[in-house]
Amino acid sequence: MQPKQAPILTVDRADTLLPFLLSHQKGKSRNNIKALLTRGQVLVDGQAVTRHDHPLVPGQTVSLRPRLQGGDLPFPLLYEDADLLAIDKPAGLLSTANEREQERTAFRAVSDWLRDRGEGRAFLVHRLDRDTSGVLLFAKSEAVQQRFQNEWNTLIRRRGYRAVVEGAPPEPAGTIRTQLRENRIHKVYSVRSGGKTAVTHYQVERLGADYALLAVAIDTGRKNQIRVHFSELGCPVAGDKVYGAATDPLGRLCLHAHELSFAHPVTGAELLLRSETPRGFSRLVR
Structure with missing residues (x-):
């Protein structure tokens, strides 16, 4: 029933x-x-x-939604095969444990789910910020995880995001290229030299009275890269008080990992995983 x-x-x-x-x-x-x-x-x-x-x-x-039964995942499963699985991570959930939270993480939920099915443990391929939602990829073995780590730039084709920013960028499309550094209180910022190169591409998809919806793609996966770049461009991601946002219209960071395109590290097949953009994002730019 x-x-x-x-x-x-x-x-x-x-x-x-x-x-x-x-x-x-x-x-x-x-x-x-x-x-x-x-x-x-x-x-x-x-x-x-x-x-x-x-x-x-x-x-x-x-x-x-009804209470999930016996080890079911508490979030949508986007893809699974013998080597990989991908979930649609909700905003507010850590990808993996930190010093304050060990239990309630995407990694723990996926690991428990696989263990309940007799499939061992999960191996995180990449991370999303706690307040960023969307496509999060896991390997089912350390060997597959290591393959991603060793061949990341070869295997990964595209990491696409949707972001709602306050105001709008100065141009309808562009590329932001800076060097990023992290300070003692773990805040990231751009420097002239001595940092790690970060490249962010964007295009305005829809412009509202107070916000703009952007399609974003990153060539590099630096910590807080998208958040820092749009903050320094004068249009911080909505809800991002750490990097200067004045508003929090949806009670979350308005950043969503919309798609991940890559070559399968075992089969070589081209995969495109997508998570639908949260409906609240569109409401802000009507």
């Missing part, structure tokens, strides 16, 4: 997610609701949300 589908709720006034859910989920406590968020069961406009203070605006939809 299929689990009963929960109704889709439409937001009729500005609110934040936890009080909205408490007002519409009778009989559930704050701890019950927070558990739903932690398990990735709460969807806003079809995207999993884990933050209890996620802001809501009129017209958005909120729904609950």
